[in-house]
Amino acid sequence: MFRLSRIRRIAKWTGAVLCVVLLAEWAVNTRYAVRYASGRLAVSVGWGHTFFTYRRIGPYRDAPGFTFLRVGPSPPLELPHFVQLPSVTVGGLPNWIPSVFLALPTAYLFYFFRDRRYPRGHCQRCGYDLTGNVSGVCPECGRAT
Numbered sequence: 001m002f003r004l005s006r007i008r009r010i011a012k013w014t015g016a017v018l019c020v021v022l023l024a025e026w027a028v029n030t031r032y033a034v035r036y037a038s039g040r041l042a043v044s045v046g047w048g049h050t051f052f053t054y055r056r057i058g059p060y061r062d063a064p065g066f067t068f069l070r071v072g073p074s075p076p077l078e079l080p081h082f083v084q085l086p087s088v089t090v091g092g093l094p095n096w097i098p099s100v101f102l103a104l105p106t107a108y109l110f111y112f113f114r115d116r117r118y119p120r121g122h123c124q125r126c127g128y129d130l131t132g133n134v135s136g137v138c139p140e141c142g143r144a145t
């Protein structure tokens, strides 16, 4: 079973990596887009947005799977963020929204839960100096050494 500190460490670094990925996306998003299509549904990331496209008539016209697109500086649709046509529904979410919801908890974890590594010879839970301790148990917090 994972300890809470380990879960926090994983969450923290996963958040940091995803923030870097979103920053990289922001840097190239007027030149490149990525689309993943499967059946009638496609998810595209580009122009600082994530677009969800659902086609009601026929499957997605392009090849399923991942497609990398070289794009121009303007999105294919003006951005009211939601378009409903007889054949297709497109919804767009500005990427700063998931970025904020990702960056805030990540920053919180980095600020409040630093990975404390106590020096060798100290209790790794509470930092108590165990020099000369032969009992095998930390006298301060009871952790087995």
Ligand SMILES: [Zn+2]
Residues within 6 Å of the ligand: 123, 124, 125, 126, 127, 128, 138, 139, 140, 141, 142, 143
């Ligand atoms: Zn201790």
